[in-house]
Amino acid sequence: MIRCDAHMHTRFSEDSDASVHSMLDAAIERGMEAVCITDHLDKDFPQTPDFPAGAFLFDLGNYFQRLTQLKEEYQKKLEVRIGVEIGLQPHLGEYYKELTEKYPFDFVIGSVHLIHGQDPYYRGFFEGRSDEEAYHEAFEVTIENLKKINSFDSLGHLDYVVRYGTHQAEEYSYRKYADEIDEILKHLISHGKGLEMNMAGMKYGLGFPNPHPDVIRRYRELGGEIVTIGADAHRPEHVAFDFDKAGEILISCGFSYYAEFKGRKPIFKRIVP
Ligand code: HSO
Ligand code: ZN
Ligand code: ZN
Ligand code: ZN
16 A cells, blocks of 8 residues: 655645645555645746736745645644656756755656646647657656756656647557656666656546556566655545555566655655565
8 A cells, every 4th residue: 555645746736726735645645654735836827818927926925834834734634755857958957956955855756747838738739749859858858857946855756748648648659759768767876866657647638657567577687676656646535546556566667665755755665566
């Protein structure tokens, strides 16, 4: 059983209305022993149909103050850790370095939400691009980000772009993008970075987490040891989503442990099937 959900959003994130309490209570209800709250901090997010330019930022001083209170309030019921999901863009290396050194995060997820300034969440990105072109472009941009940004612990939802593809996974397999994916995985391994297994892929109808288990298996084959797990819930009902399947999937990828982060250091937990 996996007992820690290490990726969730609350109303500190522009795209969530959930109170922190509602997310923590849901985690207790689902049998979690620990959670890490990882609100979105996506510097230089462009204007989109839902948000004005510059959305996905919040006051970190206020965040730490509020979450530290709740950490104490919940300490007998649930271990609450304080993290963040930073949105990677190649020009933000120095910005994120300063920010992650300034605040005492437990865990920093680095995620690529923007491909040359566009979020594939919006259909506009796929206009004028085949899924195949879009996926190649997303992985190339991921490599570029990794070369420029080191201030994170685990790479979030590596194949995020596939969730939103016109034909989703029809044009997708590890093999088809093996050159780029291997470069991403080798970079993570040689820099001591984790790979996230993001269970939200299950609820997007992909039928697999992000990244696909073949990618997680390849990370293992190449010597990767740090897999973090999160449901990426933006609402209480999605906390620990499909966690009953997470352990089996990870075992099928050759792992008997998963990793949680505390004080920016990995803690390895045995997966009990
Ligand atoms: N950042 C979201 C996707 C999104 N983009 C929502 C804009 N709105 C993934 O958690
Ligand atoms: Zn979000
Ligand atoms: Zn994300
Ligand atoms: Zn997220």
